[in-house]
Amino acid sequence: MSTALLYALVGIGLFSLGLYALIVHAHLLRKILAINVMGSGVFLLLIALTKRSVTSFPDAVPHAMVITGIVVTVAATALALTLMVRVAIENRCAELSDQSEE
Amino acid sequence: MEKVTLLVMLFDVLLGLGLLWLAWQLLESRDLFKAIVLFVAFGLLMALAWVRLDAPDVALAEAAIGAGLTGALLMAALAKLPSRDTSESLADEKGYWLLRLTLLLVAVGLGSVVLSLPESAPGLGAEIASNLASSGVNNPVTAVLLNFRGYDTLLELMVLLLALLGVWSLGRSAPTREKPAGQVLTTLVQFLTPLLILVAAYLLWAGADAPGGAFQAGAVLAAAMVLLLLAGWPLQHLLSGWALRLVLVAGPATFVALAGLTLLDVGLLAYPPQHAGKLIFILEVAATFSIAVTLAALFLGYRPRASNKESG
Numbered sequence: 001m002s003t004a005l006l007y008a009l010v011g012i013g014l015f016s017l018g019l020y021a022l023i024v025h026a027h028l029l030r031k032i033l034a035i036n037v038m039g040s041g042v043f044l045l046l047i048a049l050t051k052r053s054v055t056s057f058p059d060a061v062p063h064a065m066v067i068t069g070i071v072v073t074v075a076a077t078a079l080a081l082t083l084m085v086r087v088a089i090e091n092r093c094a095e096l097s098d099q100s101e102e
Numbered sequence: 103m104e105k106v107t108l109l110v111m112l113f114d115v116l117l118g119l120g121l122l123w124l125a126w127q128l129l130e131s132r133d134l135f136k137a138i139v140l141f142v143a144f145g146l147l148m149a150l151a152w153v154r155l156d157a158p159d160v161a162l163a164e165a166a167i168g169a170g171l172t173g174a175l176l177m178a179a180l181a182k183l184p185s186r187d188t189s190e191s192l193a194d195e196k197g198y199w200l201l202r203l204t205l206l207l208v209a210v211g212l213g214s215v216v217l218s219l220p221e222s223a224p225g226l227g228a229e230i231a232s233n234l235a236s237s238g239v240n241n242p243v244t245a246v247l248l249n250f251r252g253y254d255t256l257l258e259l260m261v262l263l264l265a266l267l268g269v270w271s272l273g274r275s276a277p278t279r280e281k282p283a284g285q286v287l288t289t290l291v292q293f294l295t296p297l298l299i300l301v302a303a304y305l306l307w308a309g310a311d312a313p314g315g316a317f318q319a320g321a322v323l324a325a326a327m328v329l330l331l332l333a334g335w336p337l338q339h340l341l342s343g344w345a346l347r348l349v350l351v352a353g354p355a356t357f358v359a360l361a362g363l364t365l366l367d368v369g370l371l372a373y374p375p376q377h378a379g380k381l382i383f384i385l386e387v388a389a390t391f392s393i394a395v396t397l398a399a400l401f402l403g404y405r406p407r408a409s410n411k412e413s414g
Contacts (some may be wrong), residue, residue: 003111003114005217006115007114007151008216009213009216010121012209012213012216013125014125015209015212016212017125018129019205020129020201020202021129023201027134029176030134033138033141036172037128037129040125043160044148044151047157047160049219050225052220052221052222052223058242059226059227060227060230060242060243061225061226061230061250062225063157063160063243063246064159064243064246064254066157066160067243067315068254070163070164070317071167071258071317071321071393072258073168073172074171074175074400075261075262075264075265076265077172077175078175079269079400081175081178082269082272084183085179085182086272088182088183088184094183
């Protein structure tokens, strides 16, 4: 198995683990961590698949896209964390409740 | 030669398994603090994986942003949570077999799709290499980011600003406990800050020919500002109001201004080849400061005001 395929499969594994944790856990900080892990999996898959090319020039377009993606991820994470803190202060716990309160 | 290949293969397998194991540990850890520390370690291992995949630019960005700044953001948010409810209810294990089965099927399906892809794909590497001479820089990733696909970078800077607007509009969420920094942190910051500024300047300058560039430099500069904030430097009072806003929009504004200037000459977000190098450098400098200040402001988490009008 080539290096590219190995890392592509690891990327899929990370994505699946993150998706599972995103659904299962109620705590919002865990959900944010899970989304970050899912994102890492997607980036890993994208870069690993570009390594399949046999030409001597590495394809820089996905690399640039992933750098853009990492910066966007940190911005989204910061916004999500601020929202989480807000929810935690209003609700007294950092979880979204199933029942709507009266 | 055979032995070396085998060792490298072994390293790849171990790194892959390590990534998966760390991800599982951090997602299932009962202690949120531990989960965040594991997440930072996960980011550093990811940086190693990027190096193995011949993506040093991504590795730099991941190490500075993915591991460093995200970790700082997570820690700050955890400290602002009202109670450290580390023993919150984890999943009820019994009812999830269907979910696990579905996700396993999704993973297997995605895996088989990847395995069924053709062995080699040409990609755009050759086209980039043939056009690199007219881009003004020698690093293909910088060429793509700031010349060939300038749209992406412009919109990304806008996304950063949008996130900051969102954070600011939520108001000052939690009273931050102003603790005086310890002697160790103060001394460390005095040594580290000049070093970080130097590293940021190097990354910015080297970005034209080697791995590096505006994003990595901006992230390192933001790390320096976060350290200063943690050590109790009143950056939020020094840079507030119009000055802050001016720095925040410097990157996108320079981008748009250059796009307007070159619109009639060579087309939208394209640069005349003989000036491309200089224009890209100007863009990168402006973008670096904007990115750094935006990330630091995101870490701060509220809109800074001038010091004497501080209402707390």
